[in-house]
Amino acid sequence: MQTFDLGAEGLRALNSSLHALKGQTNMTAWEVINPKGAHAIAAGVDAPVEITVRGSTGYYCAGMNKQATIRIKGSAGPGVAENMMSGTVIIDGDASQYAGATGRGGLLVIKGNASSRCGISMKGIEIVVHGNIGHMSCFMAQSGTVLVLGNAGEALGDSLYEARIFVRGSVKSLGADCIEKEMRDEHFQIVEDLLRRGEADGKARPEEFRRYGSARKLYTFNIDNAAAY
Amino acid sequence: MCGIVGLFLKDPKLESQLGAMLTDMLITMTDRGPDSAGIAIYGGAKDGLGKLTVQSANPGRDFRNLDADLHDAIGQPVAMLVKSTHAVLELPLAQLEAARAALTQLRPEVKVMSAGDSIEIFKEVGLPKDVAARFDLAKMKGTHGIGHTRMATESAVTTMGAHPFSTGADQCLVHNGSLSNHNGVRRELKRLGMTFETENDTEVGAAFISHKLQSGETLGNALEATLTDLDGFFTFVVGTKNGFGVVRDPIACKPAVMAETDQYVAFGSEYRALVNLPGIEDARIWEPEPATVYFWER
Structure with a gap:
């Protein structure tokens, strides 16, 4: 276990140590202490390591993550796991706005609530939120899956492309071109799998969720609307 | 930001x-x-007293004898504490507006940052x-x-x-x-x-x-x-x-x-x-x- 005191050694030293880990490494377990809300903790990691952050983080923690499993034992500031490529990020507390934005792969688990714009413009990431998500979540989301055990705020899935959204609780309002869709067998399986991988086993059952997706009217070119483009 | x-x-x-x-x-x-x-x-x-926090780009000139000049203008005692480009003036609450009006005549370049019973505002570039x-x-x-x-x-x-x-x-x-x-x-x-x-x-x-x-x-x-x-x-x-x-x-x-x-x-x-x-x-x-x-x- 490598223990790194962020207060004493600083962010650049941490991130350059983590960036130096390429491919296989013996230093697979890292612990970051005294994060104190600092920005960009463990951003840009590209190695199959486990990093535990003991406390709350500021902007862009675990951004662009590849391969690593990053656990935040606190809450995360704006843009956590932004543009994640692969790996796993698990937050014990809440996440601020635009969690998982533009994410292309990997799994983001938020055990508390996520605020506005969760999964905005996501492109393949999977996001599991044990609590609620805020307004404008999944705005222009292109692909990937979001599973929400709580409620969703206003304008869910506005201008949605092909991302899938499952919400167990209420949805305050749906955004433009986002509609409720039927839950088929394959969807129950997706939800069950994500509940298990998202450390939410026993917290909810697949049949409690409703599915939302794109009506495909907004992003499909329609000759009748040619004058509007 | x-x-x-x-x-x-x-x-x-x-x-x-x-x-x-x-x-x-x-x-x-x-x-x-x-x-x-x-x-x-x-x-x-403090009971019956109010505060004006004022600012000047030229505190050496503007704050010199400001308390005494205001005292003369409003007929009530004025206490002044200068802190760099700001000064806190403490005077009877009932005279706060009169003091503010007098200030525009006595020190036209002085700006009022705040006025009230308990507020003080300090702000600067830097x-x-x-x-x-x-x-x-x-x-x-x-x-x-x-x-x-x-x-x-x-x-x-x-x-x-x-x-x-x-x-x-x-x-x-x-x-x-x-x-x-x-x-x-x-x-x-x-x-x-x-x-x-x-x-x-x-x-x-x-x-x-x-x-x-x-x-x-x-x-x-x-x-x-x-x-x-x-x-x-x-x-x-x-x-x-x-x-x-x-x-x-x-x-x-x-x-x-x-x-x-x-x-x-x-x-x-x-x-x-x-x-x-x-x-x-x-x-x-x-x-x-x-x-x-x-x-x-x-």
Whole structure:
């Protein structure tokens, strides 16, 4: 276990140590202490390591993550796991706005609530939120899956492309071109799998969720609307 | 950008440390706003007395004998404490407006930063740590206070463009964001008798709230009205003699974190502004919801 005191050694030293880990490494377990809300903790990691952050983080923690499993034992500031490529990020507390934005792969688990714009413009990431998500979540989301055990705020899935959204609780309002869709067998399986991988086993059952997706009217070119483009 | 910090104390034992806690929070927010910094602090109200905090670009000239000159003008004793470019004038509350009027004649270049029972505002151009040192903010005591670090977008980097803005007795406001309809709202408020010192958008937000309060609205209602009448991005933190309020616009892209314990309610643009507060590990921490008014009053 490598223990790194962020207060004493600083962010650049941490991130350059983590960036130096390429491919296989013996230093697979890292612990970051005294994060104190600092920005960009463990951003840009590209190695199959486990990093535990003991406390709350500021902007862009675990951004662009590849391969690593990053656990935040606190809450995360704006843009956590932004543009994640692969790996796993698990937050014990809440996440601020635009969690998982533009994410292309990997799994983001938020055990508390996520605020506005969760999964905005996501492109393949999977996001599991044990609590609620805020307004404008999944705005222009292109692909990937979001599973929400709580409620969703206003304008869910506005201008949605092909991302899938499952919400167990209420949805305050749906955004433009986002509609409720039927839950088929394959969807129950997706939800069950994500509940298990998202450390939410026993917290909810697949049949409690409703599915939302794109009506495909907004992003499909329609000759009748040619004058509007 | 811009950084906001705020602290409303519930536990009187912390009042002697208010300035020290706010100063630490303010300096942590330097990289959100290195252009200028300011603080409004509420405390030290004395029965029958009021305070004017004034500012001058030429304090050596303007503050010399200012207390005696004001005494002559209003016929009442005036106590003056000079801190760098600012001076706090303490005088009978009933004479506060008379003193303000006399000031415009006696020292035309002096600006009034704040007026009221307990508010004092100090603000200047420069790094937050330098502004804090210049006014010895860490030594200040009080019940509640608000600080701001500015990264200017809407108007020039000047002392008068720094936050907090005060547009009514014991009222102040700080802002992270930018208002897009401030010129129209300013015209309307001028028509209703409000006066302005700058072309700054935030001053319009402050005057808008002050006007509502003058019209008899509660702080809660005044903050609610910002959601319908002000257009643009804002996280506002406002201070009054007894309280402290927070409101974010419905889009809520300007960050805000709050913490509450039995001892205090704290506001920070980011969590890292709050990390050195006592008992923060066990505080209730949350983000204020969009288009939702929060306030605490004693």
